[in-house]
Amino acid sequence: MSTVLVVLEHDRGSLADASLEALTAGRGLAGQLGVGMAAVALGGSAAMAGVAGSYGAATIHVVDHEFLADYGPEAWGESLAQLVQFLQPAAVIATGTDRGNEVMAQAAARLDLPMVANVLEARPSSMAGSLWALTRVRWGGSLLESTSLTSATPMLTFSHHAVIAEPIAAPGLAGVETFVPSLDAAHARTNVRDRVERPAGVTLATARIIVSGGRGVGSAENFAPLTELATTVGGVVGCSRAVTNNGWRPHSDQVGQTGTRVAPDLYIACGISGAIQHWVGAMASKKVLAINTDPEANMVTKADYAVIGDLHKVVPAVTAEILRRRG
Amino acid sequence: MRTAVCVKRVPAPGARINISADGQSIDTTHLAFTTSPHEECAVEEALRLTEKHGGDVTVFTLGAGAADEQLRYGLSLGAQHAVLLPTDGTDWDPQRTAAALADAIREREARDGQFDLILFGNESADSGGFQVGIRVANALGRACVNGIKGIDIADGIATARRESDVGLEVYELAMPAVLGVKEGINLPRYPTLKGRLSSKKADVDVVTPAGVAGGQIALRLLPAAEQVSETVILGHGPDAAPAIVDLLEELGLLS
Numbered sequence: 001m002s003t004v005l006v007v008l009e010h011d012r013g014s015l016a017d018a019s020l021e022a023l024t025a026g027r028g029l030a031g032q033l034g035v036g037m038a039a040v041a042l043g044g045s046a047a048m049a050g051v052a053g054s055y056g057a058a059t060i061h062v063v064d065h066e067f068l069a070d071y072g073p074e075a076w077g078e079s080l081a082q083l084v085q086f087l088q089p090a091a092v093i094a095t096g097t098d099r100g101n102e103v104m105a106q107a108a109a110r111l112d113l114p115m116v117a118n119v120l121e122a123r124p125s126s127m128a129g130s131l132w133a134l135t136r137v138r139w140g141g142s143l144l145e146s147t148s149l150t151s152a153t154p155m156l157t158f159s160h161h162a163v164i165a166e167p168i169a170a171p172g173l174a175g176v177e178t179f180v181p182s183l184d185a186a187h188a189r190t191n192v193r194d195r196v197e198r199p200a201g202v203t204l205a206t207a208r209i210i211v212s213g214g215r216g217v218g219s220a221e222n223f224a225p226l227t228e229l230a231t232t233v234g235g236v237v238g239c240s241r242a243v244t245n246n247g248w249r250p251h252s253d254q255v256g257q258t259g260t261r262v263a264p265d266l267y268i269a270c271g272i273s274g275a276i277q278h279w280v281g282a283m284a285s286k287k288v289l290a291i292n293t294d295p296e297a298n299m300v301t302k303a304d305y306a307v308i309g310d311l312h313k314v315v316p317a318v319t320a321e322i323l324r325r326r327g
Numbered sequence: 328m329r330t331a332v333c334v335k336r337v338p339a340p341g342a343r344i345n346i347s348a349d350g351q352s353i354d355t356t357h358l359a360f361t362t363s364p365h366e367e368c369a370v371e372e373a374l375r376l377t378e379k380h381g382g383d384v385t386v387f388t389l390g391a392g393a394a395d396e397q398l399r400y401g402l403s404l405g406a407q408h409a410v411l412l413p414t415d416g417t418d419w420d421p422q423r424t425a426a427a428l429a430d431a432i433r434e435r436e437a438r439d440g441q442f443d444l445i446l447f448g449n450e451s452a453d454s455g456g457f458q459v460g461i462r463v464a465n466a467l468g469r470a471c472v473n474g475i476k477g478i479d480i481a482d483g484i485a486t487a488r489r490e491s492d493v494g495l496e497v498y499e500l501a502m503p504a505v506l507g508v509k510e511g512i513n514l515p516r517y518p519t520l521k522g523r524l525s526s527k528k529a530d531v532d533v534v535t536p537a538g539v540a541g542g543q544i545a546l547r548l549l550p551a552a553e554q555v556s557e558t559v560i561l562g563h564g565p566d567a568a569p570a571i572v573d574l575l576e577e578l579g580l581l582s
Contacts, residue, residue, distance in 0.1 A: 011492070071496070073461075073472055096457070098474045098489075101450075105458035105473075109465035114422060114542035117450070117457040130544075137551070138454055143344060143353075144549040145454075151542040157457075189470045194497035196488075205492055209580055233580060241340070244511065251476075251511025252490065257340070257452065258364045258510040266578055275341045277452075287578065289571065290558075302556055305574060309564035317565035321572045322581065 077106020216271020
């Protein structure tokens with residue numbers, strides 16, 4: 001029987017949370033089609049069967065090859081393409097992360113199939129000449145596009161953070177099938193050669209609080225109070241594109257469509273006007289607090305909470321109040 | 328060293344995008360256009376690599392005839408050659424776009440020699456398909472890595488760095504190779520007045536693209552659901568600090 005095949009994302013065996021979103025999206029699609037769901041772990045291990053099963057996968061295909069031990073877009077994409085040819089699944093799903101989009105595009109290019117990135121919704125189409133009706137995001141999420149797909153094997157990535165991962169009520173263990181792809185050294189030419197690990201600590205991706213600054217901060221030096229607040233609460237500093245374009249902060253701090261998509265418990269936007277390209281990077285935050293002199297700023301109207309005032313005065317006052325309460 | 332950069336003309340980031348009445352396209356009446364941000368950085372990177380290692384830069388674009396503006400912008404910054412693949416202005420699907428670009432690159436290489444490096448943006452700012460560069464690389468049989476934020480060239484090897492959740496990943500690609508770069512790899516320069524003037528008179532080669540439509544057909548654009556939020560105003564100025572700290576405590580963020 002045909003299945004929906006879900007690509008698990010992992011780094012050297014450590015499963016990414018994005019995989020759980022893909023499994024949840026894949027399960028929804030499998031339900032619509034009345035078929036089962038299988039997971040694929042490229043270079044992964046049978047140890048992932050537990051997680052796959054608890055999200056509803058009946059089978060996990062462990063794709064095993066020496067060239068898959070570390071990440072490589074071509075080795076992973078070629079292996080996925082070979083598995084897709086072997087299984088002929090009803091659909092192939094991943095989450096639209098850097099790796100998710102890259103592996104799917106590599107596989108789709110090799111299979112000469114369409115690949116649609118950053119989908120929100122997929123259903124079989126009732127329209128003549130179309131097999132699938134999709135809704136996907138454009139402009140990083142500020143516009144939606146309704147798309148028709150003529151492929152019988154849709155290869156879709158779901159927009160990251162758009163699906164809320166949910167395990168099934170009565171989880172089982174996924175059955176393990178091993179698949180050995182035919183790879184040669186040329187497929188491994190783009191494998192990761194080396195890694196430079198960042199010093200341990202919180203990052204934009206893992207922080208519970210992000211203290212983010214925009215054009216309103218005014219200079220590189222003026223970020224000092226934001227850094228102090230972030231350090232006090234165990235968070236990190238983020239910023240808008242205007243800030244990196246002015247050279248006040250490194251691009252690695254940039255939140256937004258062309259920077260990092262973040263999802264902290266609280267996003268504190270200081271002096272950020274809230275252009276849509278910034279908002280799409282911050283909108284997955286559980287709560288947003290805007291500090292801005294302009295009560296009409298987009299960031300203020302979109303935020304859950306706002307303080308109207310000068311960030312240069314408000315931010316140090318917050319740090320002082322926390323330290324005062326801590327005694 | 329010969330470098331090609333493929334760019335896309337898109338409305339300037341930050342602009343409010345309105346959808347046309349028929350939902351088939353965006354209303355461009357009041358929009359300024361620019362080069363998609365990742366690709367602006369790709370052009371800059373190509374120029375920097377050329378300044379360091381010699382050679383030349385060719386900028387390609389597929390799009391409406393007006394995309395001539397983005398090619399001339401590349402020329403004004405210092406690129407030597409530009410190739411326009413004009414379409415009717417509709418957004419071509421990724422398979423068709425990639426096939427047309429691969430053909431144009433092959434044709435150019437047959438005439439002038441191989442490109443050692445072909446740079447793309449990681450994804451276009453508007454349609455965000457995340458695949459054209461990968462498909463072109465696949466069609467040309469070349470190694471490709473996306474998401475690149477640092478490139479060094481030595482002895483025929485492109486060493487490319489990409490950010491990951493835990494740090495940096497380093498890739499080593501024997502050239503010819505294809506890389507998809509991300510904003511942040513550099514801070515793009517502005518054109519000089521002299522560059523602007525000479526780019527107006529420069530030649531832009533026009534190659535009419537063919538290509539068969541792929542399987543993905545955009546039907547309609549829709550506004551994203553506006554996130555409606557009842558904003559709670561916690562106060563005004565530094566006097567609001569206790570209310571903010573109360574909120575942090577309430578959210579369990581000060582433990």
